[in-house]
Amino acid sequence: MSELFAVIMAGGSGTRFWPVSRRRRPKQLLPIGGDLPLVQRTSERLRPLIPPERQLIVTSERYADAVRDMLPDVPPEQVLGEPVGRDTAPCIGLASRVVAQLDPEATVVAMPSDHIIRPEDTFRERLRTAGHALAARPEALLVFGIQPDRPATGYGYLRQGAALDAYDGHTVFALDGFVEKPDAERAAAMLAEGGYLWNAGLFAFRPPALDAAFRRHLPALVEPLGRMARAFGREEFDRVLSREFTNLSAISIDYGVMEKVDGALLLPLPLHWDDVGAWESLRALHDADAAGNVAVGDTLLDGASECVVMARDGVVAVRGVSGLIVVHTPDATLVCRRDDEQGVKAIVEALTERGLEKYL
């Protein structure tokens, strides 16, 4: 019987939640949308199905100790610290090889560390379904797809193919291809037509199957990943990672592998999923007041409407304004419009240009 292992990808260094997220404290280490840091929430979500000793977290070496502190019952060597980010293919490839050494029969589910998923028992149930599907088709790679509830333009889509098998009443489909982030018209058409799911970066596979796909589609990665995986659990592991990782090209698992393999499976996830991509996401994660404001922390809203207001270690008082994002931290405050999608990115760039990087 194949055990499920989880690979949690926690390497991001985004500043989309500036000023709460910083270079030293990225989004996945922050309690956005709840009480727990997102990486911890992701680990907790899995535990009824996948205990901490079967979880691996791949993060930047800068954050590895912080992650180990947050997840004390994950074996510390299973928190892998990448010396540089090389996108998801090297990350998942290495983790898969390490899992295979821990348990040659394992099935892996791989997922980002910084998403929010509800209800959690539905999620775990579908991970179990994926395990069944891969027990029947151990050579396949499986992609999870989120059932869309709106014509989102910010995500890539997965096209659903023929129904293949069903487990506990959940159908597994053939994956009929990837669709790039669509424009609004195309997104609306896909939603109306049905059979298109959001690509949330959630995968399942057995390590030998991923290994075979790497040998075929990313052969240059095979030897370096082997050298790194063989050093796992040994004193020289970090040194080997330092040497090998830097020489790799950055490539995503989607582009490098998943879009190229034949016979991939698609398992729909009928649940609420949020990639918590920007401050605006807080509106989906917290209840709004009667005036449409979402407020987190010590806040005072007086005559404000449709605002997203967050105070971290302090208070924010907002009066008589509408449609703003206001975020306070001890050394930095952000004020921009909610409909200004480029706001935080532009501010982060401008802070760099203006020699104010110390606040990033």
Added chain:
Amino acid sequence: MSELFAVIMAGGSGTRFWPVSRRRRPKQLLPIGGDLPLVQRTSERLRPLIPPERQLIVTSERYADAVRDMLPDVPPEQVLGEPVGRDTAPCIGLASRVVAQLDPEATVVAMPSDHIIRPEDTFRERLRTAGHALAARPEALLVFGIQPDRPATGYGYLRQGAALDAYDGHTVFALDGFVEKPDAERAAAMLAEGGYLWNAGLFAFRPPALDAAFRRHLPALVEPLGRMARAFGREEFDRVLSREFTNLSAISIDYGVMEKVDGALLLPLPLHWDDVGAWESLRALHDADAAGNVAVGDTLLDGASECVVMARDGVVAVRGVSGLIVVHTPDATLVCRRDDEQGVKAIVEALTERGLEKYL
């Protein structure tokens, strides 16, 4: 020859500059509109004419040590700490008695500690004129009036009476009465008519003349002020203040004395004066950028216009908004509209109601 002494009133505990001003750190102790705390700026402004050893500062006992630290060359006993605030009449009455003990021939100029006045040499020149006027009329009380440059409704006015004397070409007038804060129509009419000046709380007098006015109009204050003044410079001074001050009624020097005396003088001050009453005042004290923003501290303004933005110990990034006041401090941030005159006051009250006084 009578020497000029200054009495600087620094007792306010206002929260109109929240979150920069706090209960423990009121406006007069803050460097608003410049590099020096306002009380220090007020002391410095006087020094070419009135050296620190002839300055008295009356403040709350809570702030006395902070004021002594800011003004190390003012003799420490000349920083008087009121145990409770009782408005300006007890404050000036006590300081006047103390000055009389230091120099029975002195002339006193009394003024708030938290105003900004430019040009400073014009100001000092008019203080000297006041000294000349009171040398000629030692029994009179003199009120300075600010020449209005707009029909302000936020100040009381002084009505100018007959021209009496001139010194160095500066005319001293009879004071023909006080006018309460006017409505907009009345303010416009006074500006058009001329002969009305703003009451900025600036006075000059010889202590025996003030004493006589107190005996006549505020007789209940005379004995307690005498007991306090006689303890000045002695170990028991603070103890006597504690005992006596608490029993006094709060009353302003305007209402209690100046509006009642006969023969008061009025000396116009043709200069720029600002009582720095609210965040909006920063617009008069700092240069605006091309989009009409005034920014103080580490700030990033991107597509913002007509804003007042201040960062104290940190950065504020403001993008795509207009007409806002945004103030960051390490533990509190304010966002409100510039045209919202009650904004800060309402926020301070609401913070109290909501149990968030720790931020005041």
